[in-house]
Amino acid sequence: MHRTEISVLNTDTKKNLKKKINNIEMTVNNRSGNKKVTLVNNLELYGVDVLKFSKECQHGVAASTTINDIPNAQNRQVQIQGSQVPFVYKLLTDQYKIPAKFIRGHETYIKKQKK
Incomplete structure (x- = not known):
């Protein structure tokens, strides 16, 4: 797992805080039969609104999307029907x-x- 470092200014103490955040991860999993789903993790860490993102994916590829809550994680996972x-x-x-x-x-x- 790769991590990215982000610098944030704490407004209370006026100090820079360095924080490591995970990269956005895309995986394709097989479901029953030959059905595939694309899973996208860590979108919220980069300021992406998952509701808006899932709606754009629905319209862009004409596929069903679902937002899943992951146990023991701060952010949500977007599941898109098919290999997208x-x-x-x-x-x-x-x-x-x-x-x-x-x-x-x-x-x-x-x-x-x-070429």
Whole structure:
């Protein structure tokens, strides 16, 4: 698991606080039969509203989305019907302007461009 460090100014003590946050993780899991779902974790750490994000995924790929509460975790997980890693990666990098180095799990699903 890779971590990113973020610097936050504490307004009470006027000191910089350094905090480590996890990268956004995308995984594709198999469900019953040949059904796949895409799971996206740690969106809220980067300021992404999961309700808005799941609605954009619903309309963008015409698939069902669910927001799951993960036990022993502060943030929620977005579950998208089907293998939607390329769409989610493009949405996060283009619309939400999150650099690719903070997103994990897209490496095997993004097609390499031909020269």
